[in-house]
């Protein structure tokens with residue numbers, strides 16, 4: 320059932336075998352088997368061009384700003400001055416595009432395993448892949464797990480913009496990988512990782528937080544809602560050795576921010592860490608309590 324089906328012109332993504340989300344497809348723009356996965360970009364009828372890897376929606380023009388603003392600006396408005404940023408995954412360029420809006424960022428290293436994703440997005444998703452034109456960005460085509468284990472460079476912020484934990488992204492949810500990332504963060508560094516759905520992926524989230532907990536003194540979960548990921552409500556994990564996403568949030572810097580945002584603002588930043596009761600209770604023993612603000 321998964322994948323683009325020419326007869327019906329609908330793409331359906333199946334979630335855990337009892338739920339599907341569907342998008343009407345106007346035309347297939349790109350389709351190829353890369354060494355890692357099937358990469359497709361389709362023009363949907365209502366959600367713009369959409370990147371689909373192995374039958375799973377990665378990004379759609381209509382709502383990608385939600386995911387990319389939230390994964391990038393939350394850590395960058397908490398870190399006092401992030402000069403070096405590492406993005407692991409994110410081969411569509413959307414996360415790097417947002418990171419590069421920060422003038423204090425002097426260098427972004429983006430490590431993507433799949434060159435086909437980058438090539439396809441450069442051609443058919445230019446509003447995301449515009450990031451690759453920025454001279455501050457170095458693109459490395461490599462396995463993020465291996466890169467993190469061997470690099471000697473240190474970063475202020477690391478962002479793991481992964482797909483789901485199957486296929487090429489499996490290692491990006493592993494304890495050993497989090498240990499490598501903790502090692503390559505400079506003092507005061509922040510790690511943000513794509514953390515799946517609080518409705519559908521509770522066991523995975525528990526394992527992920529327990530693994531990150533071993534390496535980070537402070538750990539939080541924050542939420543966003545979008546149109547194109549199954550269930551709509553999705554999460555990121557925020558880990559640091561001390562910086563607090565609320566107490567250290569630089570709201571005055573955001574107030575002076577010249578670039579237009581479409582989802583992120585000071586209120587959304589704070590509200591994203593206020594967890595619905597079923598989420599708060601589930602992770603209360605693993606995550607840090609939030610200061611009252």
Ligand code: SPD
Pocket residue numbers: 375376377378386409410411412413414480481482483513548
């Ligand atoms: N279920 C899909 C989760 C995908 C998250 N990453 C998407 C990459 C966008 N840059």
